[in-house]
Amino acid sequence: MTARQPAAAPGPGRFRRVAAGLREFYHAPYRRTLARARQEEDDLFLMVVLAEALGVPNPASYYTIELLPAVYDRVHDWHRRMGLDRSPLEGYSCC
DSSP states (O other): OOOOOOOOOOOHHHHHHHHHHHHHHHHGGGHHHHHHHHHHHHHHHHHHHTHHHHTOOOTTHHHHGGGHHHHGGGHHHHHHHTTOSSOSSTTOOOO
């Protein structure tokens, strides 16, 4: 008769896979809701940064003017989501 060898303890890779599976199980139902909330926050951020260019007084324009070059590439998608046919910024035509 042969003696049974004890089962090997699960390695750290197995625990990571189980943790990833559990994370996916709990996050999957809320993925769309979280993506929509993030998109709304991004739209609000763009509105704050572009407020001066849109003609809305912005008390923080001194700080947000530095962010304009970083958001110019997202202006097209933003104005399409807001229902505007063309870019509302003077001198910046993306369509």
